[in-house]
Amino acid sequence: MKTSIKLPEETSWIIEESFFNPEWLGKYESIMCLGNGYMGQRATTEEQYLNEVRDTFVAGTFNKFDAKEVTELPNLPDLVQMKIKVNQESLDLTQGVISDYSRQLNLKTGELSRSFNWQTPGGADLSFHFSRFVSMDQLHVMGQKVTVKSLSGKIDVEIVSGIDGQQTNSGSQHFSEGEKHLFESRFMQMTSQTTQSAIDVVQTTVHQFSIPVERIKSRIEMRRRQIYTNYWLTLDEGEELRIEKLSTIHTSRDLEHEGRALKVIEATALSELKGAEKKGFDQLLRASAAAWERKVWRIAPIIITSSNPQDQVALNFAKYHLHVMTPAHDNRMNIGAKGLSGEGYKGHTFWDTEIFMLPYFTYTHPEIARGLLEFRYHGLHGAHRKAEGNGYEGAQFPWESAWIEDGETTPVWGAADIVTGKATKIWSGFIEQHITSDVAYGVNQYVEAVGDQHFLETKGYEIILDTAKFWASRLEWDDETQKYHINEVIGPDEYKEHVDNNAFTNYTAKWNIQKAIGIYEELEVSQPALLAQLSQKLDLERVYPEWLDKVAKLFIPQPNQELVIPQDDTYLSKKIIPLTSYKQDEQVGTLFHDYNLEQVNNMQITKQADVLLLIYLFENLFSEEVKRANWQYYEPKTMHDSSLSLSTHSALAADLGEIELSYDLFKEATNIDMGPSMTSSDEGIHAASLGGIWLMTVFGFGGVRALDGQLRINPHLPKAWQELRYSIFWHQNELEMLVTADQLIVTNKNQVSPVTFTSRGMEYTVVDSVTVSLN
């Protein structure tokens, strides 16, 4: 496959674009995106190209374009762009001669850099170096540095740079034209307001030049939605020009600005930028890199000794993006399915968070995990509205969430149906209901691993009880079977719409109600006052007896004679077609070039792990034989047309001891964004897939799982890996695992308490260190 992606062997921290291809802009914009959880920015270049998607997002600033659209994360006015002309020729990598080209993202420092020599069509020779960061140290700050050097004679340089508010989300404009200000003849500021949610966004920018100001002619220009300064200067042969552009973004949605007058926010923004300018680009970048080290890399590091050094890059890449995308600073926000790296999925939060990204934070950054779950707690109001609107009780979590007040935000219409030519209705917002038990699962996993009693008592219990209440009200009595059914749903496999008794949905609903029953019964004994309080709020005395009755009569799809658990009531009776060609297709979703969704609905084709995901999440519910039978049945029918799928299969394969198969799937899964498919990340990185890279490593090869509150560590390394070193937090203990082919050494690095775990069926307690033989 043709690609310009290079993952240098000598370091595990660099993603490199080795040559420029204007058809692949989206790939690098996404995988090299910068951010700090507060803001995210696609890696568009300073100069513009056709088909670029120049997105900057600030987490939580949702806005709705009009009544027909759902709310989305708006694309902010752009700060990155700098038009550069040399002897009146615009910098453009498709023109003239480019040599020594390299664009690199340094995952460790968060620095995006680019360098090349350019011979202009007119014959001037120059070298360029660009550097950029979004500060992990000061969340509102970003910096750019451009170095231009003339390699041949005197050149005239023109630079136009400022703030460009003509950006849209694929045509939808979310901002009123901003107020533009110039302060002290240098600081440009633009304040834009979102059209519906009335969030003020204050962007401020300033330029510094390495040559004396007397040699620069400049002029301010304000055009529609734009404020620019034009700079003109002349460089001598061999002379180097450095331009630093420092910018800040502040919004009225920021927690620290709540209730503040806009003037105060604007003044704060200007003052923070002045402070940043005093430090200068280099110092700011060093401080940001230090923050990356402090907040990310030093914590629960993973070191893979592999004959494929790119495995380590993949882990670093995943962790980098997990921190770029996650609004760790504000529990009113959550992670978008594309992080802050693209317009795909509109910045909305899905079950991806709980099932695919949350485990990383739960086990390595529990305070961030708590914030993500507090978001769900804030979202209970919207979940009540949704349940009530559908005639149910309790908390029915929205399939897609945006701002905490928004409730359900799933759009109703999607891509064209190739048969009818009409837009396809998106049913997930209506009937993809397992999200509710997924949230409860995420709460439970967090509490089991972290032991955060305070969260449990103030929020966790309530989420699990309230979601159980939804499920109980959701069940439908079936006279014929004398069972409760869950009809008319979509399971994780979205290629099966309007199915009855989706196994994943029924099993996890049952688990959710059972968990609530357990909590009720436990609190009755241990914390009656808390129970009384919860009971009053949630009417538990009425619903608890119903739970007992309903959970006993809930229909749970059982393995058939071939031990296969039916994905739903009709799946196993549907037509089977050969899928190999589609599965081998580089591009996802090509099945729909030949069939429409209705046709696929009637075939045994699974978009993504469904029954197998259930088995992976609840491994102690199923026997080894059932696991294997289902693996063999469903794996060939699974298209992996969702980025949530491969990592599940990889981890499950590892659980089943199919280590080399697991490793093959690991390689495939790590390639979803980092690999050579040059267009599949155009709409943004695949957040769940990046969470999945950590899951495959720590849960899959590392063998970590919490089973009914019990830590299990069953590692098994693929042949390519000589050693795996990773850490997790378990009830505040920092456990470091060193895994080789022969043994597992578990070290409790901070020794908060003795930790008991099982491995290969044996129980161990680690105070300082324990060695488990794996032979």
Add this chain to the structure above:
Amino acid sequence: MKTSIKLPEETSWIIEESFFNPEWLGKYESIMCLGNGYMGQRATTEEQYLNEVRDTFVAGTFNKFDAKEVTELPNLPDLVQMKIKVNQESLDLTQGVISDYSRQLNLKTGELSRSFNWQTPGGADLSFHFSRFVSMDQLHVMGQKVTVKSLSGKIDVEIVSGIDGQQTNSGSQHFSEGEKHLFESRFMQMTSQTTQSAIDVVQTTVHQFSIPVERIKSRIEMRRRQIYTNYWLTLDEGEELRIEKLSTIHTSRDLEHEGRALKVIEATALSELKGAEKKGFDQLLRASAAAWERKVWRIAPIIITSSNPQDQVALNFAKYHLHVMTPAHDNRMNIGAKGLSGEGYKGHTFWDTEIFMLPYFTYTHPEIARGLLEFRYHGLHGAHRKAEGNGYEGAQFPWESAWIEDGETTPVWGAADIVTGKATKIWSGFIEQHITSDVAYGVNQYVEAVGDQHFLETKGYEIILDTAKFWASRLEWDDETQKYHINEVIGPDEYKEHVDNNAFTNYTAKWNIQKAIGIYEELEVSQPALLAQLSQKLDLERVYPEWLDKVAKLFIPQPNQELVIPQDDTYLSKKIIPLTSYKQDEQVGTLFHDYNLEQVNNMQITKQADVLLLIYLFENLFSEEVKRANWQYYEPKTMHDSSLSLSTHSALAADLGEIELSYDLFKEATNIDMGPSMTSSDEGIHAASLGGIWLMTVFGFGGVRALDGQLRINPHLPKAWQELRYSIFWHQNELEMLVTADQLIVTNKNQVSPVTFTSRGMEYTVVDSVTVSLN
């Protein structure tokens, strides 16, 4: 000056781009724009380029983005774009090798064509030919034809084409995402609604291929705000592929669709497109060219025999654009200052219409002129609102007009002040008041030339009386001079804000009131019933005596000792600075790179003809000496920083007998759009300048003027012109003038009535033909 513009000598109908330069896109998008008064379309190419402005407008479909913006003509979803890939390489004229390039606008047929050979970077050789028109025959129809031929071996061709609703007006999105439909697997339709004015826009498109459908693989795609079909096919060496893309635009604002259900409009749109498809591109283009001939070229043709053949091109160019920009089909609409060719001035109508474009229509297409004036009649309601809002009576016309109900639509904030860095307040909407007498002037000129008694009685009288009523209420009594003043205005010279007694304003206000007095007194005698009716509506019995008093006491700036009429009370006392360098500057407005408006306000610098415009419009008010003295005083101080200025100076110079100077100014004025300045038309063509080309020819060199209802024809040709042949309509008589250096032959071609005119002070009456000696 570097340019790619070519005006071939052998024909006066072709504007050619002789080589492609991506920095000059805007120039050709504007000057080669297509349209028919219903819709206008910038000449963007099928393939996209950075910095293109892909505008399509439908006259009258105004929408307001939000409360902070003024209403504007929204940029419609784009129909023109076609992505073309050859062996996976995107067609891009900045890549590979281009030869035999030519893009031509045929002014006579309205066909825009483009041809070139392209060697792709990958080495494939192809020839391309593009042709396009917006039908002058069927206002809703446009057509495109693309011909691709492989000159070297087999090639794979991919075409993506449809409707793209991601367009904005420089970032402001005026449409909700459109509903997308595919009919009969071929007809794509998108229905978008403006966000505030709720106008439905229905766009429908279909493709036809010259090769059998079995050889084409296709697939529909609907993305956000986009509907496309993807086509894939393979061409053999030497094989030619023709693609016809035919499209229609209909809107709920169309007169014929008023009150209709959207479904009916959508069905009409589809049916019109099906009818068009039956005819095919070639027949549709022929019908459109025939309509151009019938509606435009055959009517009042102008033939210049000049040693500069480009003079004839300029006339054809001007007439072409005057008909492209003018909504002749609907009197609820008027002409925008940039026609339908760009976002500049937001599609708004200014005094440009009455003073610069209307005369062409009045003298050659009186039915179109009437429609333009009926627009003002429809606008009386808004003019009343504006007067009332300012504490005045009568009709104060908005400085900028959009939809007939809108009233004043001038934006309040403009470009940045280079001294303070703040946006400049635009005062025109508040105090540039001469628009009101300009409208009355236009009505009077139309009535004098056309003799349209019906219009006069139903609308014309009322406009003149109602505007006079405004002026009378607007006058301010000055105790000191015991005169009425008009203080705090902007005259035509917008570089002088907040001045008192601007000569142009005071003179024309006086004329307006006098005209109303005359009407009142005439109707008293001739049509008392009509007067009674008007009197009741306008309270004339009360205001008529006031008019008599006020007009007598209105201060009218008189020539000083040097015979110079003061432009306003303070102009002549202001500082004089040397202007030569700015006047020679290719770019307009460079003065503001050194001074801000406040500074310019305090210098004797005139943006555009002001006193001289007054003299040109009311030549019989001033003696020859006064005219010359003012010419000599004001010409050097006039920056011509408005496209309304040069043509006035040229015509006035001709009046003054300065024929070669007039011709120099004519050449300069015709270059405003058609000339080699490659960026000044970026925001659209200069409508008033194009009207001015006709004015300079017919009023200037042709010497035509109506003075107090009397036709005067005083021609004088520049040396370069051997002969000038032109026609005008005068009270339904089609008069053809043949002018040489020696004589003027006036022929009454349809002889509706004998026509009396003066020439060189002598009176003539033409029944069939009269020859006037010019020696």
